[in-house]
Amino acid sequence: MKRLVRWLTVLALSGLAGALLLAIAGLPPAPVRLAGEVAGNLAASGVSHPVTAVLLNFRGYDTFLEVAVLIIALLGMLAAGLPPPPPTGSRNAMLPTLARLAVPLMVLAATYLLWAGAFRPGGAFQAAAVLAAAAVLLHLAEIQAPWPQHARGPRLAIAGGFLLFLAIAAALLVNGGLLRYPPEQAGLLIVLIESGLTVSLAVNLAAFFLLRSSSENGQILRSTAKMGEKP
Amino acid sequence: MTPGLIYAVTGCLLFVLGLGGVLLLKALLRRILAFNLMGSGAFLVLVGLAQRDGTPDPVPQAMVLTGIVVAVAATALALTLARRWHALTGREDIARVGDAGSRKRGRQSERRNTPR
Numbered sequence: 001m002k003r004l005v006r007w008l009t010v011l012a013l014s015g016l017a018g019a020l021l022l023a024i025a026g027l028p029p030a031p032v033r034l035a036g037e038v039a040g041n042l043a044a045s046g047v048s049h050p051v052t053a054v055l056l057n058f059r060g061y062d063t064f065l066e067v068a069v070l071i072i073a074l075l076g077m078l079a080a081g082l083p084p085p086p087p088t089g090s091r092n093a094m095l096p097t098l099a100r101l102a103v104p105l106m107v108l109a110a111t112y113l114l115w116a117g118a119f120r121p122g123g124a125f126q127a128a129a130v131l132a133a134a135a136v137l138l139h140l141a142e143i144q145a146p147w148p149q150h151a152r153g154p155r156l157a158i159a160g161g162f163l164l165f166l167a168i169a170a171a172l173l174v175n176g177g178l179l180r181y182p183p184e185q186a187g188l189l190i191v192l193i194e195s196g197l198t199v200s201l202a203v204n205l206a207a208f209f210l211l212r213s214s215s216e217n218g219q220i221l222r223s224t225a226k227m228g229e230k231p
Numbered sequence: 232m233t234p235g236l237i238y239a240v241t242g243c244l245l246f247v248l249g250l251g252g253v254l255l256l257k258a259l260l261r262r263i264l265a266f267n268l269m270g271s272g273a274f275l276v277l278v279g280l281a282q283r284d285g286t287p288d289p290v291p292q293a294m295v296l297t298g299i300v301v302a303v304a305a306t307a308l309a310l311t312l313a314r315r316w317h318a319l320t321g322r323e324d325i326a327r328v329g330d331a332g333s334r335k336r337g338r339q340s341e342r343r344n345t346p347r
Contacts, residue, residue, distance in 0.1 A: 006255060017244060020246070024236070051296070054290050054292075058290075070301075077311040125300055
């Protein structure tokens with residue numbers, strides 16, 4: 001019976017794949033050329049790279065809500081708590097040395113990515129990903145402590161980038177539209193938002209990994225686990 | 232067949248492969264990975280279809296960039312919940328709806344009897 005259900009599922013999935021491929025093959029060309037629209041309005045966006053222009057100007061509210069989603073996910077993780085990690089015990093002498101060499105270069109690369117985002121591929125997200133990777137590397141090399149449970153700094157950094165974005169969005173509401181930048185200040189505002197976002201996203205992404213090994217969280221979890229077991 | 236269309240077709244296959252994983256795999260970790268595969272397939276379809284006539288379109292690319300970050304956040308949250316589930320019940324998969332209650336109760340009484 002189980003085997004039959006399995007085969008039927010595989011059969012249905014094959015059918016779905018075929019239907020999707022047929023749908024793609026028969027798709028008419030798009031009625032609106034968005035690429036042309038973007039290219040036409042690029043001069044007014046404040047940046048010269050089309051993807052950055054879409055991310056932070058034309059569809060800025062998507063990016064804004066995305067940062068909010070990240071913070072909500074982090075809140076969910078903080079609320080759920082994590083068990084303490086198993087002791088690793090295997091400490092490699094190469095790793096801390098390599099991390100000490102690599103992390104300054106990663107910070108440099110992140111800064112470059114942030115700056116380059118205005119006119120070539122790059123931007124806040126890529127820069128934040130590199131910074132977060134640096135934090136993870138430091139943690140794996142046991143140079144950086146796990147997520148500091150009661151420290152204000154990381155929380156302020158995460159909230160700061162989002163609040164900066166929110167403040168700019170709220171201030172721009174007087175222009176009569178959400179995130180409608182005045183063209184002459186657009187470049188400056190985008191750089192300001194991107195810098196705030198880089199710090200906020202980097203700490204947020206790093207927290208996704210570092211929260212994995214917060215021992216205090218583990219204690220919380222163990223106590224709630226005991227409570228949950230009471231009949 | 233333009234490169235964009237090849238990307239879109241690959242994305243479709245990845246999506247179906249991921250969907251199969253979500254439906255057929257039992258272990259939570261594998262299901263989360265399979266769900267990520269579905270997401271990657273959808274991203275590939277979005278980007279590939281938009282440039283099937285040869286010129287890249289920045290709008291879907293920006294949307295996919297947003298989507299990737301949201302997918303990372305969702306995966307992190309899912310992993311946290313999976314670990315929490317594992318810590319509470321000792322299980323790495325979700326029981327079927329029918330026998331979830333009885334199995335869980337059995338496991339909990341088992342746990343209560345063992346000294347910690």
